[in-house]
Amino acid sequence: MRQAVMTEPGKIEFNEAADPSPGKGEVLLRIKRIGVCGSDIHVYHGKHPFTPYPVVQGHEYSGVVESVGEGVEGVKAGTLATARPQLTCGKCGPCKRGDYHVCEELRVQGFQAPGCAQDLFVVPKERLVVLPESLTPEQGALVEPAAVGAHSTSRASDLTGKNAVVLGAGTIGNMVAQFVRCRGAKEILITDLSDYRLDIAKQCGIENTSNAGKESLADAVKRVFGDEGFQVAFEAAGAEATMSAAIAGIERRRDSGSRRFRRKAPD
Amino acid sequence: MAVVGEHEISLIGTLMYKHEDYVEAAQMIAEGKIITEPLVSKHFPLEQYLEAYKYIEAQGDKTMKVMIDL
Numbered sequence: 537m538r539q540a541v542m543t544e545p546g547k548i549e550f551n552e553a554a555d556p557s558p559g560k561g562e563v564l565l566r567i568k569r570i571g572v573c574g575s576d577i578h579v580y581h582g583k584h585p586f587t588p589y590p591v592v593q594g595h596e597y598s599g600v601v602e603s604v605g606e607g608v609e610g611v612k613a614g615t616l617a618t619a620r621p622q623l624t625c626g627k628c629g630p631c632k633r634g635d636y637h638v639c640e641e642l643r644v645q646g647f648q649a650p651g652c653a654q655d656l657f658v659v660p661k662e663r664l665v666v667l668p669e670s671l672t673p674e675q676g677a678l679v680e681p682a683a684v685g686a687h688s689t690s691r692a693s694d695l696t697g698k699n700a701v702v703l704g705a706g707t708i709g710n711m712v713a714q715f716v717r718c719r720g721a722k723e724i725l726i727t728d729l730s731d732y733r734l735d736i737a738k739q740c741g742i743e744n745t746s747n748a749g750k751e752s753l754a755d756a757v758k759r760v761f762g763d764e765g766f767q768v769a770f771e772a773a774g775a776e777a778t779m780s781a782a783i784a785g786i787e788r789r790r791d792s793g794s795r796r797f798r799r800k801a802p803d
Numbered sequence: 804m805a806v807v808g809e810h811e812i813s814l815i816g817t818l819m820y821k822h823e824d825y826v827e828a829a830q831m832i833a834e835g836k837i838i839t840e841p842l843v844s845k846h847f848p849l850e851q852y853l854e855a856y857k858y859i860e861a862q863g864d865k866t867m868k869v870m871i872d873l
Contacts, residue, residue: 566873567873577859644819667833670833676829678842686824687820711837741838783812784806788812
C-alpha cells in the first residue's frame with residue numbers, strides 16, 4: 537500500500553508499505569478522505585511542539601471497512617466509518633474515571649503516533665464509529681472537527697435561550713457555532729478577521745457575523761444583541777486579544793464562560 | 804484575570820472529544836443540523852499531499868478545509 541511520511545518539516549516521502557491486517561478486536565479501513573487541519577499545518581512548518589519526525593500524518597478521516605479481525609461483530613465490510621485518533625493509557629486518574637480524552641499519557645495518531653495517510657489503516661473497534669448511511673466520505677472526514685464542536689458546547693451549562701459569541705470562524709469556530717445553534721441558543725454572533733470565513737459561516741446558517749478588524753466586539757454585540765448582551769462565549773481563534781474582549785464584554789456572573797482551545801495541541 | 808474574578812466569570816477548558824461526541828457529530832451531520840458542504844475548499848490526491856500544504860499557505864485566510872483523496 538501507499539504511505540505518505542513527513543520525514544522533516546516541509547518534506548513528504550511516499551513509501552510502499554506492507555498491507556496491515558486486523559488483529560483480534562480490530563478493524564481494517566481503506567482510507568477514502570483525510571482532512572488537513574491547523575495542527576497538521578503546524579507539523580508541516582515544524583512548529584508543533586509535541587510531534588517528532590518522521591511522522592505519518594492524518595487524524596481526521598473516513599474509510600470503508602475492508603475486513604474485521606477475530607471477535608469483531610456487527611461491522612460489515614463496505615461500510616463507511618471513521619475512528620477517534622486518541623491513544624490512551626487506561627491507568628491514570630482521568631482514564632480510570634472515564635475522562636480518557638484528557639489522559640495524562642495521551643498520544644494522538646498523526647502526531648505522537650502514526651496517522652492514517654496510507655491506503656489501509658487498522659483501528660480497534662472501541663475507537664471505531666460506523667457512519668450513518670447518508671454520509672459522504674467528505675462528511676465522514678469532518679466528523680472529527682464536528683466532534684470538537686459537540687464536546688466544547690457540551691462543556692457549557694444549558695445554552696437554551698442564551699446569546700452566544702463565537703470568536704474565530706475557522707473550521708473549529710464554525711462547528712462550535714453550529715453546535716451552539718443545535719443546543720438551542722437564542723442568537724449567535726461569530727467573529728473573525730477573514731470575510732471569506734465569515735461568509736462560509738453565513739452559508740452554514742450563522743447569520744450574525746462581524747469582522748473583528750473592522751468592528752469592535754462591543755459594537756458588534758450592541759448591533760446584534762441590543763441591550764441583552766451575551767451570556768456565553770467560545771474562544772476558537774487562539775488569540776489573547778479576542779479572549780480579553782470576550783471576558784470584558786460577557787454578562788457578569790453566569791454559570792458558563794469562555795472556552796479556550798489549546799491551539800498548540802492537536803485539534 | 805482581575806475581571807474574571809470581579810465579574811465572577813467562569814473559564815472552562817476543553818480538549819478534543821469523547822466517543823459520544825463523535826457519535827453525536829455524525830448523527831447531527833446526517834440530520835442536516837450541522838452543515839458541512841461550504842467548509843470543503845479543495846481536494847488533492849494523496850500523491851499531492853505537499854501541494855495541499857502549499858495551497859493552504861498560498862491561500863492564507865481564503866481557504867477552509869482541504870481534503871486528501873485516496
